[in-house]
Amino acid sequence: xxxxxxxxxSLSVQEGRISILNCDYTNSMFDYFLWYKKxxxxxxxxxxxxxxxxxxxxxxxxxVFLNKSAKHLSLxxxxxxxxxxxxxxCAASALGVGNEKLTFGTGTRLxxxx
Amino acid sequence: xxxxxxxxxxxxxKRGQNxxxxxxxxxxxxxxxxxxxxxxxxxxxxxxxxxxxxxxKSRLLSDRFSAERPKGSFSTLExxxxxxxxxxxxxxxxxxxxxxxxxxxxxxxTVL
Numbered sequence: 001x002x003x004x005x006x007x008x009x010s011l012s013v014q015e016g017r018i019s020i021l022n023c024d025y026t027n028s029m030f031d032y033f034l035w036y037k038k039x040x041x042x043x044x045x046x047x048x049x050x051x052x053x054x055x056x057x058x059x060x061x062x063x064v065f066l067n068k069s070a071k072h073l074s075l076x077x078x079x080x081x082x083x084x085x086x087x088x089x090c091a092a093s094a095l096g097v098g099n100e101k102l103t104f105g106t107g108t109r110l111x112x113x114x
Numbered sequence: 115x116x117x118x119x120x121x122x123x124x125x126x127x128k129r130g131q132n133x134x135x136x137x138x139x140x141x142x143x144x145x146x147x148x149x150x151x152x153x154x155x156x157x158x159x160x161x162x163x164x165x166x167x168x169x170x171k172s173r174l175l176s177d178r179f180s181a182e183r184p185k186g187s188f189s190t191l192e193x194x195x196x197x198x199x200x201x202x203x204x205x206x207x208x209x210x211x212x213x214x215x216x217x218x219x220x221x222x223x224t225v226l
Contacts, residue, residue: 004156034214043118043205043217044157089156095212100145101170102215104156 003027004092006105014113019077021108023090026071030092034102035064035075038087047088048075077110085112116140118218120206126224127196134192135221139208146189147215148181149205150174157205163189196225 005024013019021035031052036044050057050064050073057064063076077084087109091102119138127133139146145164149157160179161171165186175181178196183189193200203222207215 032212036217041219041222043120043207043219046214046216049214091156100209100212101147101159101162101172102149102157103159106154106156 001026002106003030004090004103004105006088006090006108008108009106010109010111012111012113013080015082016079019075019080019084019110019112021075021077021088021090021110023073023075023105024071025073025092027092027094027103028071029094029097029099030103031096032093033064033066033073034091034093035062036089036091036104037084038089038107044089080110080112082112082114085110118206118208118216120204120218120221122221123219124222124224126226128226129198130195132192132194133196133223134190135204135206135223137189137191137206137208137218139188139206140210140216143208143210143216144186145209145211145215146183147207147209148189148191149207149217151203151205151220152201160191193223196223198225201225 034049035047038044066073087107090105121136147162148160151157163183178194203220205220207217209215
């Protein structure tokens with residue numbers, strides 16, 4: 001049972017344009033969502049997070065949007081840069097019920113075309 | 115802040131052998147997590163500690179797996195009688211309270 005789903009295995013975007021990565025979840029108890037970036041042979045790097053009390057959080061070029069009614073979140077990267085090429089993972093936890101373990105999606109490989 | 119470190123980075127072992135991995139969290143972090151990642155999948159939760167107490171274990175963590183965090187600092191993950199299905203990247207993460215989890219570089223295990 002995949003509680004966090006990233007339905008696009010890969011995405012290619014021109015340098016300078018906006019990259020939009022999507023994530024859906026099924027567990028209504030999830031209330032904290034994170035995006036991680038992963039390069040080959042390295043551990044995931046934390047990018048940005050959002051609590052369920054918000055619908056948007058922004059940090060520099062990265063913005064995460066949360067639509068609780070649709071159980072959907074997205075990560076926007078603008079402008080996209082070649083160094084953004086990596087695998088992006090969406091993750092969720094249920095902090096409100098004391099469940100801190102992260103449940104991850106299967107990842108989206110983002111390729112930025114120069 | 116030197117980040118989360120893991121040792122070794124790579125381990126090749128023969129089926130049936132025991133292996134032990136070490137994780138050193140970010141120094142002020144009280145929570146430490148272990149995850150496992152296989153090819154094409156996201157990391158899967160194995161277990162976590164708050165200080166030295168192990169608070170939750172996934173059903174993925176069979177009896178052959180044991181984790182410790184003595185004195186609430188570094189942690190070790192031991193796999194006994196390794197099987198080929200144990201081949202994966204083992205990731206450690208740490209956090210302070212409910213803050214984001216920060217991951218180490220991982221230990222890649224290959225069981226021949």
